[in-house]
Amino acid sequence: MTRKKDRTTYQEIRQSFIILFIFFALFTGAAVVTVVGVHLVHQSESQSIQLLRSLNRSFIDDKPDWNQWRKSSNINTENTYVRVTDQSGANRQSDVFYSKGAHTFLSSNPTPISKSLHLPFFPALTYSKHYGLFYYRSGERRGEHKKIKSEIWLSLNSIIKTLASVILVVLGTLFVGLILGWFVISLIAKRLTRSLQMLQRTAQSHSQSVVNVESLLPVPNSPVEVRELATSFNDLLSAIIENNKREKAFISNASHELRTPIAAIRGHISLVKRRGKDHPEIIDTSLHFIDDESAKMQALVNSLLALSRADKEVVQKTTFDLVAIVNETVEEQRVLLEQNIEVRGAKTASVNANQTNVLQILSTLFDNAGKYAGDDSTITVQITNTAHDTILSVENNGPSIPDEDKKHIFDRFYRGDHAHNSQITGNGLGLAIAAQLATLNGIQIKVADVVPHGVRFELVFKKIA
Structure with a gap:
């Protein structure tokens, strides 16, 4: 047997549908049997009431006319038995009237089943050996010096046979419906999981193939x-x-x-x-x-x-004054670079980042500007506070970067044609490291052209909430 944890989605859907189908089929069958049974019992109860009324109508001048009642009654003596006990008069012995077969029926010995049925829960049910299950009802007619008790036993065998037939039909319908439902539900479940199976087979095929290892999975239209x-x-x-x-x-x-x-x-x-x-x-x-x-x-x-x-680093952020860090870095770079460096913009700007990482990014941007700008040019640093951001830009008037190169400027080992054609040293990792550190600190790094020529790198810091 397949363990539950090893079952496929197709098997899970099929089993769930089968369980649900069986539950509703059994529920519907039980409801049908119950409704039919209650209806038939109510019919027997109505029949017993009508029979008692006909017994009461057999009295003429307060005396029962049994012969007339027997002739006019439509009682079925094969499944209904009547006993009438006349206890009129103080010293008079009771007279008992039996319908056909009733005396024999009542003289049969009680059985364990009949004893078990005579409980407070089933006061109207009785069982007799060789006769079956009966519905019992009684009534009394009282008057001056008169006491007549009428008792009726209605056979429930026909009801039991009808219920048995209904149960057999329900079980047969359930069995046939279960077989048909198994195939229909299997087809539905297979159709619903066809896309998943296709994805699984394709993924397995790609995982075992060297050629298709970089292929994408097919996308079904439904579900x-x-x-x-x-x-x-x-x-x-x-x-x-x-x-x-x-x-x-x-x-x-x-x-x-x-x-x-x-x-x-x-x-x-x-x-x-x-x-x-x-x-x-x-x-x-x-x-x-x-x-x-x-x-x-x-x-x-x-x-x-x-x-x-930088790929594995977990940064510890602090709040510091960006302007102070920029001024400190500029003083160091003025010793190393031939270009003139100017600082403009805000006099103070609080940001939240890792101070060491920001220093490393700034050093990379200054080093990059120093490589591509002329010795007699100027590197401009601009600090701007906006409503939502603090923007730090490092701008040089060297050669502009083509739009095609801008897409890859932060890729590892990438160097544009102008860098290869010149005698500029470098390995193409500086900006990649700067971009990775910026990402770790939640800083957005951008590159843009400067008119008429030049390049501007921007670091965008989110405002402290």
Whole structure:
């Protein structure tokens, strides 16, 4: 037997429908049997009342005319028995009148069933061996020196047979309906879960295939829930696929950036080994070149470590004055950069972020501006307070960034054509690290052109509530 936790949605739907069908079928059958049974019992009760009234009408001048009653009564002696006891007069012995077969019926010995039925809960039911179940009713006619008791036993065997037939019909209908319902419900459940099964098979096929590992799942038109589920899965898969592509590109770019200086270093080492003894003058040149390339490798490794830490870092935010941090950073950068740096805008601006991360982002933006702006140009820092935000911008008048490059400016290892064509150093990780730190601190980082030429980077801090 399939365990409940291992059942499929198709099996769960089918079983739930079957249980619900059986419940309603049994409920309907019980209701039908109950209504029919109560109706038949009420008929027997009405029949007994009519019979008692006909007995009362048989009295002429306060004396019963049994012969006349027997001739005029339509009593069915096969399933109805009557006993009338006349106790009129103080010293007169009681006279008893029996309908046909009643004396034999009443003289039968009681059985355990008949004794069990004579309970306060069933005062009108009685059972007789070889006769079956009966409905009992009695009545008395009283007068001066007169006491007549009439008793009637109506057989319920016909009612029991009718109820048995109804029960058999209900059970038969239930059985046939259960078989038909099983197939119909199975078809409905299969149709309802067809989309889920298709998604499961497709996902399993993709997971086992190297070719389709980056393929999206098919989106069915119905049901709506499955369509929305497939769409959500595809959104998740798209994000995973995109992240996977970025990771592959990251590894490829990192390998490329490391391979170039390593190849140069090994080339000079080989040169020194082959010609160093005969030409000692090349040793100093090769050592200088090896030192430069190893410094580039160290800078790249440090950037990779910083990027890795930024991916996993949990920031601790504090409230501080952004203007003070900007002024502190500007003083440090004026020593390092050839360009003139101007600070404009608000004199104070409170923000909530990690102060160390903000300093690192600012250093990256100044370093980037110093690489692309001319030595005699000006780097402008603007601090603006608005109703909802605090905006910090770092602007330089170097070459503008093409719109196509703006989409990837914060990608890892990405460098635009103007950066490759010039002699600008860098590994394309600075802005990626700045963007990651900004995201961790809830800071929005933007890039825009400056007219007629130049680039402006903006950091948008949300106002403190």
